[in-house]
Amino acid sequence: MKQRNTRSLKTKHIGQYVCENCGSHSPKWMGRCHICGEWDSYTKLEGEISKRKTNPSHPVAITQIGVNREERIETTIGELDRILGGGLVPGSLVLLGGDPGMGKSTLAIDMLNRVAQSKRNVIYVTGEESPEQVKMRAKRLGIDSQRLFVLAETSLENIIEQIDKISPVIAVIDSIHTIYTEDFPSAPGSVGQIRECASRLMQYAKAHGTSMLLIGHVTKEGTIAGPKVLEHLVDTVLYFEGGKEHPYRILRAVKNRFGSTNEIGVFEMQDSGLKEVKNPSEIFLSERPVNASGSVVVPSLEGTRPILVEIQALVSPCNFGVPRRTTIGLDYNRVSLLVAILEKRAGLHVIGQDIFMNVAGGVKIEEPAIDLGISMAIVSSFLNKPIDSDTVVFGEVGLVGEVRGVSQAELRLKEAEKLGFKRCLLPRTNLERLTVETSLSLIGVDSIEKAIEALF
Numbered sequence: 001m002k003q004r005n006t007r008s009l010k011t012k013h014i015g016q017y018v019c020e021n022c023g024s025h026s027p028k029w030m031g032r033c034h035i036c037g038e039w040d041s042y043t044k045l046e047g048e049i050s051k052r053k054t055n056p057s058h059p060v061a062i063t064q065i066g067v068n069r070e071e072r073i074e075t076t077i078g079e080l081d082r083i084l085g086g087g088l089v090p091g092s093l094v095l096l097g098g099d100p101g102m103g104k105s106t107l108a109i110d111m112l113n114r115v116a117q118s119k120r121n122v123i124y125v126t127g128e129e130s131p132e133q134v135k136m137r138a139k140r141l142g143i144d145s146q147r148l149f150v151l152a153e154t155s156l157e158n159i160i161e162q163i164d165k166i167s168p169v170i171a172v173i174d175s176i177h178t179i180y181t182e183d184f185p186s187a188p189g190s191v192g193q194i195r196e197c198a199s200r201l202m203q204y205a206k207a208h209g210t211s212m213l214l215i216g217h218v219t220k221e222g223t224i225a226g227p228k229v230l231e232h233l234v235d236t237v238l239y240f241e242g243g244k245e246h247p248y249r250i251l252r253a254v255k256n257r258f259g260s261t262n263e264i265g266v267f268e269m270q271d272s273g274l275k276e277v278k279n280p281s282e283i284f285l286s287e288r289p290v291n292a293s294g295s296v297v298v299p300s301l302e303g304t305r306p307i308l309v310e311i312q313a314l315v316s317p318c319n320f321g322v323p324r325r326t327t328i329g330l331d332y333n334r335v336s337l338l339v340a341i342l343e344k345r346a347g348l349h350v351i352g353q354d355i356f357m358n359v360a361g362g363v364k365i366e367e368p369a370i371d372l373g374i375s376m377a378i379v380s381s382f383l384n385k386p387i388d389s390d391t392v393v394f395g396e397v398g399l400v401g402e403v404r405g406v407s408q409a410e411l412r413l414k415e416a417e418k419l420g421f422k423r424c425l426l427p428r429t430n431l432e433r434l435t436v437e438t439s440l441s442l443i444g445v446d447s448i449e450k451a452i453e454a455l456f
């Protein structure tokens, strides 16, 4: 009895099954998680998590807290620094996810090399490749730095020991799914291991001020494999987007404790590595067909930067069965909703048509400010009438067919002006509240019918 009590003080028995999606526990297996509703997500968790001793903290007056931690480590990759909110915060944990071959390892080693140039130690820990393979990539990228250390290791204890010897400013763990701690008997990549390793790395990072970049694999659905708690644990979550068929890679901050979210960085994959794309609007519009029906340019705001992208629609009569809808880079449900609004509020018979939509260049946009652009692309293709190629369109569309104002209209207009556009269709409320001068001719509309009237 006595023995049992001491044991329960030191260790914590955790539920035998854990949900891979949200990390909740259950003493028995269930087909569906009772917390997040995910099906078939429970896996058996073996072992026990030992309770660690923690030093008690004391409350401190906010005026007494120093801010020297806010210094940033600039990676000198402009696009990366911007999405991080101005560089890496010392002691922060960044999770970088993306499909295989997107360039996660390439970006990570490039970043380390640049930081190492300023005479600071950095380390690249790889659990997937041998040091020779890392060297081969580094050679291709032209990386050669005395201060960049490579460690091929998968044991967490050894990794922390080695990191401690070098005391680097940044440590990259490629990938978190390959490392394991000896305290935990389950296999590397299992939920318990990932969570335990990540939280141990976080403790190290916070205590020593070392920034950590953890590389993670993604599942078929595109989220980082492993428990959702991993995303909650880290300070910043970055995802690489973009298909392999495009050379462009989009790095998006989906969570950031030290900067704005949804900020995107655009890169181009070349032989010599990932190159920053400083003027993404120009790239995304470079192959735009002029005066073709179904094409419209929208100034979309991703994070703090406006980007002009082309939305394309192809509407064709459905000859058989249920009409088809396909969307690439746009939210399927949003498009269906806008189609229904066009049918009901603007009297266009588009519901029975096959509709295919695409965002050129492989970008994904989700903000509602592109609603009006999506609607106008559909109308243009349906009527087979092109929209003037020097026109941009933005605005949110409500269920009654009203066009609602969006945020940051000035930034959107400025970007359109910079790229030589002449005309803009925008929500009337935005036009009335406009505070800047612009050379664009502005058409303010408050309903989808008026928007159609103005353009066609």
Ligand SMILES: Nc1ncnc2c1ncn2[C@@H]1O[C@H](COP(=O)(O)OP(=O)(O)O)[C@@H](O)[C@H]1O
Pocket (backbone or CB within 6 Å): 098, 099, 100, 101, 102, 103, 104, 105, 106, 107, 140, 269, 270, 271, 272
């Ligand atoms: N020898 C090579 N020459 C040119 N590009 C290469 C070469 N090897 C790999 N790549 C490019 O690098 C990408 C792989 O990058 P990597 O950083 O290893 O991706 P990840 O770590 O995300 O899986 C591939 O998609 C490919 O485009």
Ligand SMILES: [Mg+2]
Pocket (backbone or CB within 6 Å): 104, 105, 106, 174
């Ligand atoms: Mg890799």
